[in-house]
Amino acid sequence: MAYVEVRGLRKAYVTPRGRTPVLGGIDLSLDEGEFVAVVGYSGSGKTTLVSLLGGLIAPDGGDIRLDGVPVTGPGPERGIVFQHYSLLPWLSVRDNVALAVDAVNPGLSAAERRRITDEFIALVNLTPAAWKRPRELSGGMRQRVAVARGLAMRPKLLLMDEPFSALDALTRATLQDELLRIWGERRSTVILITNDVDEAILLADRIYPMTPGPDAVLGPAIEVGLPRPRQRRHMSLEPAYQKARRALVDFLRSSVSEREAATTEGGPRQMRPGSGTPGSPMEV
């Protein structure tokens, strides 16, 4: 059995306005130390998948195992980095990260706690800002604290839900490069959720495209054949990059046109406006 094994995961939300079937049977597996990305359109069910993997909500069917153990609720062996900074506003960077250190290492001496906390702060290049409170930080710095906190839990599985999508393009590229470096040093097991095709190819070993839903499923995994360590520069010229990108974009576009054909009751297949045109945007 794989290190992370997800089988037939289904989830619908039931509200007074009706039932929204979101996930229609998600299958996913990761070996220890793998970096896998899930790419899908907004609204397809990516955050729902993260919430299920994190044990924050319960599935209607299917099964999640981490290192052989069924996931039935939240736990410190799964770290989550959310899209929006979820820091405690009254605590400094150091104290926000120290909370995560405490959660998994109860009873440390003060010196040891400080040493481990500072190690994770340095890893995300925040040493000069360690004493600041979240409101004194830029968006990129806040998201670095969130990454440091996720790593400080030393989780068996790190879940990242669009961690950089609220950031401007330059900051986002910097944080992607930092994550690439950190993962190269630590080889944690990571599931990155993103709507950015190029981010997924830069970072992941393997990419699962997600259909738009309702009843979203994951398409066949796309292996990213790019060697590591990876460099952003010139990567887009590599044949392996272009192959992965084409497979991913083709799957995502055809899943949208299939859904549109279904919703127009067998009418002509329609592409989304702008899809299929050269130079289309890199986000889905």
Ligand SMILES: Nc1ncnc2c1ncn2[C@@H]1O[C@H](COP(=O)(O)OP(=O)(O)O)[C@@H](O)[C@H]1O
């Ligand atoms: N708590 C909820 N109650 C009802 N519907 C929800 C809830 N959370 C998400 N949804 C709906 O489920 C669908 C998938 O949402 P989400 O998982 O957030 O997608 P994504 O992260 O891919 O944008 C959307 O249609 C959304 O409106």
Ligand SMILES: [Mg+2]
């Ligand atoms: Mg989301």
